[in-house]
Structure formats: C-alpha cells, structure tokens
Amino acid sequence: MTRALRELRSNERSHVGIATLLLAVLGGCGTLPVPPVATDAVEFQEMRFVLPAGQWERSPGSPPSSQVIFTLKQEGGRAQTLSIWRVSYPNNMYGLAPEKHTTNIWNYEQFENPRPSGAWVGFARSRRNIAGKEYPIMTHEIHDPSVANPQSVVHGIFLAYFPNDFRSREHFYIFQWLDFHPPEAKPQGWEWLDRVVASFTVGPVPNR
Numbered sequence: 001m002t003r004a005l006r007e008l009r010s011n012e013r014s015h016v017g018i019a020t021l022l023l024a025v026l027g028g029c030g031t032l033p034v035p036p037v038a039t040d041a042v043e044f045q046e047m048r049f050v051l052p053a054g055q056w057e058r059s060p061g062s063p064p065s066s067q068v069i070f071t072l073k074q075e076g077g078r079a080q081t082l083s084i085w086r087v088s089y090p091n092n093m094y095g096l097a098p099e100k101h102t103t104n105i106w107n108y109e110q111f112e113n114p115r116p117s118g119a120w121v122g123f124a125r126s127r128r129n130i131a132g133k134e135y136p137i138m139t140h141e142i143h144d145p146s147v148a149n150p151q152s153v154v155h156g157i158f159l160a161y162f163p164n165d166f167r168s169r170e171h172f173y174i175f176q177w178l179d180f181h182p183p184e185a186k187p188q189g190w191e192w193l194d195r196v197v198a199s200f201t202v203g204p205v206p207n208r
Helices: 003-012 018-024 098-112 191-199
Strands: 038-044 047-052 057-060 067-074 078-087 119-130 133-143 153-161 172-181
Touching: 047 067, 047 078, 047 191, 078 191, 098 119, 098 133, 098 153, 098 172, 119 191, 153 191, 172 191
Parallel strands: none
Antiparallel strands: 038 047, 057 067, 067 078, 078 172, 119 133, 133 153, 153 172
C-alpha cells in the first residue's frame, strides 16, 4: 500500500480498544447465543444499516472520522464489536479495480498496521456469499502474548463493501467484526455480520 494511502487511513480511523474489551469479557465459559431479531435502522453519516437486537454501545472514531464502532457485552464472558468505516484514497488511485483496492487494504491490515494490543495471526483471505452477493473477506485471530493462560480469545473478520455506484463514488467501506469468547467456547460465527451487510445502504458522501 502506498505511503499516501497509509497516512490517509491512519488519519481517518481509530483502532478498536482490544485490550479494554478483553478485560471486559474475561471469565465464564460462555454459550453460543441465539441470533436475535433485528433492531431499528442505524444512521451514521451516509451509512444506514440494521444491528442485531441488544444493548449496543455506540462510539464514533476520533473526529474527523468516517468510522463508527458498536460494542455488545454478552453473558458468559462474551462480547461482540462491529466497526464500519469509509475508505478514501488519493486521486492517483482513482480508477483502480475493487480487487486491487481490496488487496491493498488486506496487505495493510495483515502486514503493515501496528498492533499494540497483541498478536494478530491466522489471516485467511476468501469470499463470503451474503444474500446472493459475494464479498471479499479476511479472517484472523488475536492473541495476547503477555498472557500465559488467556481467559478470552478473539476471532475477527474484515469485509470489503463496494457500492453499486463505486465508479462514480470512488469510496468503499470496510466492516470489521470481532468475537470475544472464552477459549473453551465456540466462536459465534458471522451470521450477525451477514445481517448487517445485507441491510447496509449508502447515500451521498458528506462534504468534509
């Protein structure tokens, strides 16, 4: 990824507080929760989508930011976080195919993005079918090397969303879902993310 894009991305998004969330979900064996019904639509800047039911805590990224973060604390030492942000890039990157933008972002997240909250490992790139449409994804795990017997592990997924008007918009969107759970519990899976993505729509990008 180019230096210009790295700088722009670092200015536009803040990092999810992994260490803080790990402390919040320590302990308990946890059971795989039943997918809840949807809540009312959420709006953030030009984005509109529906979250699964629950007491989600919402916080925007550091302004000026096109990122929004939601956290859901669950029973049994579990928690979920969802981050969504708009990706902007320099004019000299206009016209690149979505596949090239996706590769750039995945390379940045896997190889170049500093991770102060532990080791991000087990990266795997593929595609996921949601409501009849395929999306590029990258899954991973997060481990805290300072903890010999961690009481919580994290499974994560990135998903790239290119709107139908991407060529004229020249912006796309990244979803990141993190599933915090006790080591002996099964990962929740990505069905909740599927629901959010299927409901996701965008309007005109607001002027900065």
